[in-house]
Amino acid sequence: MIRLSKSKITEAEKKAVMDVLDKEYLGMGQEVFRFEQKLSEFFGIPALCVANGTAALQLACQAVGIKSGDEVLVPSLTYVASFQAISASGAKPVACDIVEDTLTLDWKDAEKRITKNTKAIMPVHYAGGIGDINGIYKFAKKYGLRVVEDAAHAFGSYHNGVLVGSFGDITCFSFDGIKNITSGEGGCVVTKDNLALDKIRDARLLGVENDTVKRYLSERSWDFDVSNQGWRYHMSNIMAAIGIEQLKKFQEFKDKRQLLARRYDKLLMINKSINCLKHNYDDVVPHIYVVKIKGLKDREKLKKVMLDQGIQTGVHWKPNHLLSMYRSSDVLPLPVTDSIYPTLITLPLHVDMTEKEVDFVCEKLINFVK
Ligand SMILES: *Cc1c(COP(=O)(O)O)cnc(C)c1O
Numbered sequence: 001m002i003r004l005s006k007s008k009i010t011e012a013e014k015k016a017v018m019d020v021l022d023k024e025y026l027g028m029g030q031e032v033f034r035f036e037q038k039l040s041e042f043f044g045i046p047a048l049c050v051a052n053g054t055a056a057l058q059l060a061c062q063a064v065g066i067k068s069g070d071e072v073l074v075p076s077l078t079y080v081a082s083f084q085a086i087s088a089s090g091a092k093p094v095a096c097d098i099v100e101d102t103l104t105l106d107w108k109d110a111e112k113r114i115t116k117n118t119k120a121i122m123p124v125h126y127a128g129g130i131g132d133i134n135g136i137y138k139f140a141k142k143y144g145l146r147v148v149e150d151a152a153h154a155f156g157s158y159h160n161g162v163l164v165g166s167f168g169d170i171t172c173f174s175f176d177g178i179k180n181i182t183s184g185e186g187g188c189v190v191t192k193d194n195l196a197l198d199k200i201r202d203a204r205l206l207g208v209e210n211d212t213v214k215r216y217l218s219e220r221s222w223d224f225d226v227s228n229q230g231w232r233y234h235m236s237n238i239m240a241a242i243g244i245e246q247l248k249k250f251q252e253f254k255d256k257r258q259l260l261a262r263r264y265d266k267l268l269m270i271n272k273s274i275n276c277l278k279h280n281y282d283d284v285v286p287h288i289y290v291v292k293i294k295g296l297k298d299r300e301k302l303k304k305v306m307l308d309q310g311i312q313t314g315v316h317w318k319p320n321h322l323l324s325m326y327r328s329s330d331v332l333p334l335p336v337t338d339s340i341y342p343t344l345i346t347l348p349l350h351v352d353m354t355e356k357e358v359d360f361v362c363e364k365l366i367n368f369v370k
Helices: 011-023 030-043 053-063 080-088 107-111 133-143 194-203 211-216 237-248 250-268 299-308 335-343 355-369
Strands: 047-050 071-075 092-096 118-121 146-150 170-174 187-191 274-276 289-293 344-347
Touching (some): 030 047, 047 237, 053 194, 071 080, 080 092, 107 133, 250 274, 274 355, 299 355, 335 344
Antiparallel strands (some): 047 187, 274 289
16 A cells, blocks of 8 residues: 555654653653754744644744734635634634645735734645745735744745745744654744744743743743643653654655655656646655646545555645635635635655655556546
8 A cells, every 4th residue: 555644753763752751751841842952953043842733823823912803814725723723813714715836825815805803824835835925925014914834734845945934924833743754743833033932932831931941951830820821732752752853864854755746746747637736846845745637527536546556645625614614605705726626636745655656656647537
């Protein structure tokens, strides 16, 4: 079976976890502090670790002051995590349309959806590609919006020679098991905004003020105060120990993901019915490999035919404006999302996949569409 995605775990991660278990301090402590230091060096600006990518997005929203009654612009074509993070902060996610070549947020469409309640925009770096991020920042500046980047797919991607996370307003990553690097579960928030960092440091641990420093020393505070709503969203030492090892291997992971994606592009682009995303894989570290299949009528059949030949495929994702929780009569039409969604299919991509397996997947896909 060629799996759609999987983690890549070696003896190094297993040993790192065993070392934490041996120390018998499992919660947030020195390993988390070390992982944050490594991440901060990687991005060149401060990083804070949290329980998962969704928590990172929710805490980022809260930290930039998003609250009940506010609206946040977000592409409908994203994992429900982006929408749930916004609604968890009390705000309303406003579904926006996407541009066709990268399936990332279309700020020109978002502009039509601005109201007096709009406080922020959450671009999603779909499949690891960044889209027109400069346009989005200009747009945000024009309307005085905060930008919370959902970079769950884009760990290590560059945009015009600049590392994603290093230049933005506030950027969130996921270290879920199948993302570009993993810490089991986990995530981080990266920002230069010191006020936001202070808020997140407390909010991730039930709002207990200044507890972080104590925890990094494997201690905790007893005489504390709480003034804000917090959550139990911190990272554990077990997770951080995995993350530290994964970060060491990132260059290897990146090279392999880019190699496989380039090979997919090369083999599929010549087919007139198959459209690949427009990515430069010198910059983009692909988390998933998605194609659009012109005129695809029956995706379920295609998925079954592929599975029968030992190939797992996926769909990223059912647009959020079609979900019961976010469906609403006041959603303006989303023509690009609605027309592209039925044509999307995600092909296998992970670090243990071989080029031969890419060839096999392409051969079977081309057989189906021709
Ligand atoms: C994975 C993912 C998240 C959330 O990350 P978790 O660590 O799973 O909570 C958010 N947005 C997108 C686009 C994702 O793919």
